[in-house]
Amino acid sequence: SDRGMEKRNQTPTSPNPHATTMTSFLSATAAVRSRNGEKCLPIHNSEGGATISVSFDGQNLAIGTGKYPTASYHDDVGIDHGITQAPWERRFSPYEFNGGTTLAISGKDYAVVAADTRLSSGYEILSRNISKLHPLTEKCVLGSAGCKTDVDQLRSVLDIKMKVYAHNHRKPMATPSVAQMLGNTLYYKRFFPYYAFNVLAGVDSEGKGAVYSYDAIGSFERTPFSASGSGQSFLIPLMDNVISHKNRLDEKRDLEAEEVVEIVKDAFITAGERDIYTGDAVEIMIIRSDGIQKELFQLKAD
Amino acid sequence: LYELREERTMTPQVFTNLLSNILYEKRFGPYFAEPVVAGLDEKGSPYLATMDLIGAIETTKDFVVSGTCDGNLYGMCETLYKPDLGKEELFETLAQALLASVDRDALSGWGGVVHIITKEGVMSRELKGRQD
Numbered sequence: 031s032d033r034g035m036e037k038r039n040q041t042p043t044s045p046n047p048h049a050t051t052m053t054s055f056l057s058a059t060a061a062v063r064s065r066n067g068e069k070c071l072p073i074h075n076s077e078g079g080a081t082i083s084v085s086f087d088g089q090n091l092a093i094g095t096g097k098y099p100t101a102s103y104h105d106d107v108g109i110d111h112g113i114t115q116a117p118w119e120r121r122f123s124p125y126e127f128n129g130g131t132t133l134a135i136s137g138k139d140y141a142v143v144a145a146d147t148r149l150s151s152g153y154e155i156l157s158r159n160i161s162k163l164h165p166l167t168e169k170c171v172l173g174s175a176g177c178k179t180d181v182d183q184l185r186s187v188l189d190i191k192m193k194v195y196a197h198n199h200r201k202p203m204a205t206p207s208v209a210q211m212l213g214n215t216l217y218y219k220r221f222f223p224y225y226a227f228n229v230l231a232g233v234d235s236e237g238k239g240a241v242y243s244y245d246a247i248g249s250f251e252r253t254p255f256s257a258s259g260s261g262q263s264f265l266i267p268l269m270d271n272v273i274s275h276k277n278r279l280d281e282k283r284d285l286e287a288e289e290v291v292e293i294v295k296d297a298f299i300t301a302g303e304r305d306i307y308t309g310d311a312v313e314i315m316i317i318r319s320d321g322i323q324k325e326l327f328q329l330k331a332d
Numbered sequence: 333l334y335e336l337r338e339e340r341t342m343t344p345q346v347f348t349n350l351l352s353n354i355l356y357e358k359r360f361g362p363y364f365a366e367p368v369v370a371g372l373d374e375k376g377s378p379y380l381a382t383m384d385l386i387g388a389i390e391t392t393k394d395f396v397v398s399g400t401c402d403g404n405l406y407g408m409c410e411t412l413y414k415p416d417l418g419k420e421e422l423f424e425t426l427a428q429a430l431l432a433s434v435d436r437d438a439l440s441g442w443g444g445v446v447h448i449i450t451k452e453g454v455m456s457r458e459l460k461g462r463q464d
Contacts, residue, residue, distance in 0.1 A: 065361050076379040264407025267432040271408070277461070300410040304403075 072210030102218055112288050125177050125225045126151060131261030132173035133232035133294060135273055136239035136254055140287045143231035143241075144265075144294045144314040146261075146329065150307050158310040158331060163205045165322060166192060168230030170205045171315055172212070175259030177225035184224045187215055205232035207243040209250060216248030227258035237319045261301030261308045268297055287316050295327050302329040344371035344379040348389055355387035362386050366398045376451050401437035408433050419448050423457065431461050 129150035134143040145162035148155060164172045164185050172188070174181040191211060195203050203211070209230050216224060228244040243256035255273050257265040272293055275282040285293075291314055298312045309329050316323040334342050334350075342350070348369045353361060362385045369381040382396035383389050390396070394413050397405035408429035417425060426446050434440040444459035 062404055261407075263401075263403030263436075264410070266435050267401075267404040267408050268411050270435060271428055271432040276435065277428060297407075300407055303410055304406045 114120035124222075125180075127176065127225075127260075127307075128156070128178040128298040129260055130175035131257065131259035131298070131301050131305065131308045132162055132175050132227070132229050133257045133265055133269075133297060134173060134229040134241045134255060135269070135290050135294065136231070137287060137290060138284050139233070139237050139239065139318065141231040141233060141241055141317045142287060142290045142294055142314065142315065143171050143173050143229065144298065144312050145175065145259075146298060146302070146308045146310060146312050147326075148308065148310040149178060153306075155310075163313055163315055165315075166208055167202045167205075167232070168321065169317060169319065170208050170225075170230065171317055171322065172202075172228060172230050174226045174228045176227045180224040180248065181226045181290055184215065184226050184228075188212065191215070204235050205230070205240050206234055208232070209240075209252070212242075212244065213248040213250040216244065216246065216247075220247050227262075229256040229258055231256075231315075232317050233319050239317075259308075261298075261305040264301045264304050265297050268300070285316075291316065291325070298327070298329060343373045344369055344381070345365050345373060347371070348379075348381045348383075348391075352383055352387035352389050353381060355385065359386055368396045370396075370447075370449060372451060374448055378449075400439040401433045404433035404436050405429065419450060419455070423448050423455075427457075427459050430461060435462055 036141060065257055095167050117247065129148060130146055132143070132145040134141060137143075139218075143163060147159050147161065148158075149157040149160040161179075162173055162175060162181075164174070166172050166188060172185070173182065176204070188208075191201055192208070195211075212228065212230060216226075216228075223246045225246060227246065230240075230242040230244070230250075234240045241253055241256050241279070242250050243258070244250045255269045257269060270276045273285070273290075295312065295316055302309045310331050311329055312327045314325045316325075334346075351367060351369065355365075355374045364385055366385050367383055369379070369383075371379050373379050379391070380393070380396045381389055381391045382398055394415065395409040397409060399405065412425050412429050414425075423446055426448075427444070430446070434444065441461055442459045442463055446457050446459060448455040
């Protein structure tokens with residue numbers, strides 16, 4: 031969709047022939063225009079930018095074009111309650127954000143992966159008890175946040191491909207191979223992507239912890255930790271400081287799985303406080319060569 | 333002018349209100365600034381406040397953040413903050429929170445400055461961070 035600048039010059043019915051109404055999608059432009067006498071109302075709200083055109087004919091102040099205020103989305107993550115966009119301007123979007131945050135941390139011989147259990151749509155909570163973690167093999171778990179239907183479809187596709195692999199190779203897939211396959215599967219849909227923000231966690235064939243980060247179209251990399259979803263900006267700098275020991279002068283040491291689980295719980299408490307889409311509970315899984323341990327940790331339900 | 337008329341320094345609360353009014357004056361052509369205010373009031377108790385670019389005030393007891401990496405800062409502060417920290421501990425906490433947050437933001441960084449405000453004075457230290 032072309033969200034470029036739009037200029038609308040209306041034929042004024044007012045006595046002042048110089049009164050024009052104009053909408054701008056850029057609040058800086060709107061500020062400059064208002065200084066030049068063209069009235070514009072930049073409104074900043076959490077739902078994305080909106081501008082309401084204002085005209086002043088020297089006597090009366092008229093707000094809007096009369097019917098509807100026109101609104102713009104600076105990006106496509108706006109929440110439309112039906113009041114900011116005129117019906118004929120609203121477009122069907124195939125994507126919806128169902129919220130959630132996932133976090134995965136690798137250790138010497140284990141990997142920890144965690145995800146909250148809240149499913150939301152807009153400002154509403156659809157469920158407090160939906161798992162975002164999906165074991166693909168005994169040694170590998172996929173955590174995904176994003177659009178639930180895309181996530182479910184992606185999992186089905188991966189499960190099928192892994193069954194075929196196990197059938198052909200007579201062994202379950204190793205974690206680095208799963209990582210590559212997930213990357214390829216995502217890139218397959220390069221031009222109509224799966225709206226899924228994935229983290230893959232597991233142990234590799236040598237028994238060491240492995241975590242892979244992905245973007246929506248399949249770019250991936252093995253990393254010491256990975257966080258994705260709505261709460262990622264709250265978690266990533268903390269992980270940089272505590273796990274990767276950045277900007278710290280004390281000595282770095284290997285952390286035990288139990289210590290990492292405590293860090294994960296703290297991190298999700300933080301994300302739950304500051305992110306509206308994260309909360310209710312955290313599902314935590316510790317993956318080792320001999321199996322997967324699970325834990326459910328309750329968070330604030332607000 | 334205030335100090336001349338009142339013959340005393342402005343308290344942080346009054347300053348915050350003044351700043352809010354200045355910002356709201358430019359409601360339809362704002363200053364693109366989102367300030368944070370930190371200080372000690374006349375009784376010596378700490379005061380924190382932040383505003384959006386048109387002057388909506390928020391006061392908190394624990395921490396306030398602002399900037400391009402405010403999400404990162406919220407995460408760091410929420411986790412690292414404890415009430416009643418001493419001067420040196422508070423400095424460490426602030427420094428870690430700031431450095432970790434700006435290192436994950438392309439638009440922020442290149443070092444930092446921390447001011448610790450006490451009734452004895454203001455202690456300022458520069459931080460050396462990633463120069464990228």
